[in-house]
Each structure stands twice: as C-alpha cells, then as structure tokens.
Amino acid sequence: MARRPARKTAKKKPSRTYHHGNLREALIEATLQLVQEDGPEAVTVREAARRAGVSSGAPFRHFPNRTVLMTAVAEEATHRLHAAVMAAVEPIVDRPPLMQLRAIGTAYLQWASDNPTHFAVVSNRGLIDYESSSSMKRENEEIQALMGRLLDAAGAPAEAKLAARAFVYGLARMRIDNHLPQWGVDSPAEALGAMGAALDLFLEGLIKRRA
Amino acid sequence: MARRPARKTAKKKPSRTYHHGNLREALIEATLQLVQEDGPEAVTVREAARRAGVSSGAPFRHFPNRTVLMTAVAEEATHRLHAAVMAAVEPIVDRPPLMQLRAIGTAYLQWASDNPTHFAVVSNRGLIDYESSSSMKRENEEIQALMGRLLDAAGAPAEAKLAARAFVYGLARMRIDNHLPQWGVDSPAEALGAMGAALDLFLEGLIKRRA
DNA sequence: CCATTATGTAAGCGATGCTTACTTTTCAGA
C-alpha cells in the first residue's frame, strides 16, 4: 500500500487517538448497548469494536475471547441488579421479613422486566464464565443470603429458599423468553402486574403454611 | 474440474445414495444429537448435514434457514415432553387434583432434568419460531389447560395458574442454566430431589391457603 | 420413454471469532 505521510498533516486525527484511552470500558458499554438492542446472542465482538471506533482485532488485547467480554458485561449487569434489589430493601430493614421479601421480589422482577436483555446475559450461563467472576458470584450470593435470612426469620422451611428463587427466576425468565403472551399478558406493564400478583400468592402460601 | 466418469464404475456409492431417502428426518435426528451433546447454541447446519452424510447446501432444500430447522427439532422435543406429562397423569385421572398436579410437575421436571438440552430448545424462544408451529402450540396449551382445570378443581385462585407454571418453569430453567450448584445441588439425582421438595412446598402452600 | 420436478452437489459471498505480524504510543529509569 505504501503509505508514508510527510509529517502528520492531512488525514483525520492522525495520531491523537491511536490509543483509545480506555477501550475496555468503551467495549463493555458498546456491548451493553448491543445486548439491549438485539439480545445477547446477537452480540458480535467486531460490532462492539466498530462502535468503539477501533479495529476488529483490538478487543482481544483486553478480552481474550468473546466469552470473557460477555462475562465482563454480565458483571456490570449483575452489579446493577444487585444495586436495585438492595436499594429496595434498605429503607425497610425494620419491617416484617415477608414485607422485605416482597420488596426484593418486586425489585428483582421490576429490574428484569425493565432490562430483559441484560437479565438474559446474567442468567444465560452458557454465554458467560460465571465461575471466573468473583464479583458476580459475591453479589449474587449476597441476594441469596439475604433472602435466606428473611425466609428463616419468617419461619419458612429450608426448601423455601430454593423454591422462592425458582419462583422469582421462573417469572423473570418467562418474561424474557417471551412466554407471557401465551398467558394473556402482553405489555410490560401487564407483565409486572401479573408477576406481582403471582408473587403475592406465593408469599401468601408461605404465610398460611405457618398457621 | 472436468469430471466425466466413463460409466458409473469406480467411486464409492456412485448413485445409490445420491438421494438420501429421508434427509428431513435424518437432519432432525442429527440436530437432536447435536443439541444433546453441546447444547442448542452449538448447533450448526453444516455439522448436521455432515452427520447426515450430505453436502452443506442440502439442508436448505428442507429447511429454508437454521431457525426452521431448530423449530422442527423443538416440535419433536415438545412432543416428547407432552407425551411424558400426559403419561404421568393418565393413570391417576380419578385421584385428587393436587395429586395430579404433583404428578404433572414431577413428570415435567423429570423430563427437563433428563433432557436438559432438549428442554433448552423448547424454552429458548429466541432460537425458534414458536408462533409458526401449530403442533407445538397445541401440545403446550394442552398441558397449560390441564393444569388450569386441575387448579380450578383444587380451588386455587386465578393467579395460581401463572404462578404454578412460573414455579415449575423456574426450577427447570435453573437446572439447565446451571444455577443449582450454587444451591448445593450438584448431581442430577439431587436436582430432582430438590425440585421435588420445592414442588411439594409450593403445592402445600396452595392447600393451606384454602384452610 | 422422456420431460418435469424433487433433491442433491459445488462453489462462493459476506460475516464471524480468533491469531499473527507489525506499527505506534506511552512511560519508567538512566
């Protein structure tokens, strides 16, 4: 191709941005956008690079492969989910455990409903390397532990922990897997309503059980 | 290239199997295997063709694109799941509704636990075109309707229908999404046990609720 | 018996993940 500019005249930004500055963050942000637009399966390393204004080989300096990129994105998403859940319980730590559980469930479902594609990234563990991310594991286990403590305080049996998670997780997945229309639930708003009603029923079952 | 054999001598099976016979079924079967081996995401049209002993362009005579292939596979998987569930209720149609519900839930979870990757195909609706398959919709709605009737007979409120499905679906997805190890559940056998215990708790909640 | 139609093959396009070789920038130590 024989390219040799006399100085650094001409061209656009000849050298200013050879180094991106913080490509890593930019790639995560771009991928987060891609996930939001077309879902996790549609994410492409090349497209993320394109959006970050960088060549197709550049990302591999920061993420050895696609899975590691997706894992970093999942970490960020988990962080947001964790924050949403914690923010919901924090103001009512003194109230009855079942009320706190309801708040957690609602916040979890709300977040999954508002960010279905991001939720898909954190739950679809075929796309990420969950074990490799200590922060994701930690934040996940914190929610799990909190729910466990509240269920204990509410007098629920041990199996209730898995049951509660399965229930909330099932609702969230039905939403992102698009199963809800089949149940006469079409809008996101309706979805949240239906999920809330189901959640109440479940918690009510736990309460009545004690009586 | 210039290829013109004098007769039809030489070569392996020169003409015998130019036409496969029933490529369609063979491709579905091959894909079912691929799904079982490496999960739905790993399925490749070319590999399915390879296993059917056919060129890479051949599948497109039968399935216009990958999604249609996957949908056909999902149809087959749904058929098997439907059969498993129906076989479980059939012998106990005269027993109490909650017992039948338990049987359905158990059969559903059993099947999902035994065929996690196949279950992934039928539930991951980003991979298939659910709306285009009348048989899949029908069989799915049959299970849904059956559960609905049983819940009504058991005196459960309307929300219980969605709640019950979400619960069972959540357990099944936690299994295939590999969330169970996090809950101290490591083997498939343990998984089934834990899911059964959670299922009982859920149904118990419904029962007690009536009292 | 032969023409039509169904079913395969061969080759190739654009895109992907990832690698390798090279270039440019940054920055720490003399």
Next chain:
DNA sequence: TCTGAAAAGTAAGCATCGCTTACATAATGG
C-alpha cells in the same frame, strides 16, 4: 531529557458459519 521496553493499536488472514446460486442427478407420472 532521552531511550528502549511494554502496552495498545492496526492489518491481514485462517477456518468456519449461514445462506445463495448454478448445476447435476435421480425419481416419477403422462
């Protein structure tokens, strides 16, 4: 302040994928 190694890009290319098009072969029915 200079310099040389390390960091962070680029460019080109490999193997593979989904899918299309042009062609070859087999099955079929008038």
